[in-house]
Amino acid sequence: MNLVGLKELAELLDVPYDTLKVWKNRDRLPEPFQVISGTPVWDWDTSEEDFRSIKKNENSGRPKKPKISIAGGLIEIDIQGSSKDKDENVSIxxxxxSFVDVQAEPANSANKSDRNLSIKVLGKKVIDINTDDVIETGDKISKPVTEVDGEDTNSENS
Structure with missing residues (x-):
């Protein structure tokens, strides 16, 4: 008889201890041989096969950004990047x-929320702006322009 607890099981199965705790809470582990002071123990000699037959989730963790296929694969939308690094790429x-590519990346400015935004349609760049240049005003977004060819556009005479 070889009694083992969760920590020993983690070593024997080469599975992280935290994963075993989750499996225990989700009732994926075989019935323990005995519970001693609230801690389950198993007889490794009799339950090894049961433990080895537990399927490990291959695609566990946080969900990945989707690659969407529409119309039998004729149209694909691929989203790459993460909100952690603030780089986002969308490709249609x-x-x-390639039909449309949208790329947003951090800008070199004092404001951490500023982004350089680039949009390409059929491989040709149509928009290349910095969000620092854009001011939100209600429902409209306008780009502040103070001078055009040396003339002040904010004056009454313009």
Missing amino acids: RVNGK
Whole structure:
């Protein structure tokens, strides 16, 4: 008889201890041989096969950003990046060819929320702006322009 607890099981099964605790809470572990002071113990000699037959989730963890396929794969939308690094890339492909690419990355400015935004349609860059240049006013977004070719656009005479 070889009695083992969760820590020993973690070593024997080469599974993190925290994973075993989750499995225990989700009733994925075999019935313990005995519970001693509230701690379950198993007889390794008789329950090894039961433990080895537990399926490990291959795709566990946080969900990944999706790659969406529409119309039998004719249209694909691929989202890459994470909110942690603030880089986001969205690519829309039609028949395997890039149709629209949107890329946002941190800007070199004092404001951490500023982004450089680039949009390409059919491989041609159509928008390349810094969000620091854009001011939100209610429902409208406008770009502040104070001078055009040396003339002040904010004056009454313009």
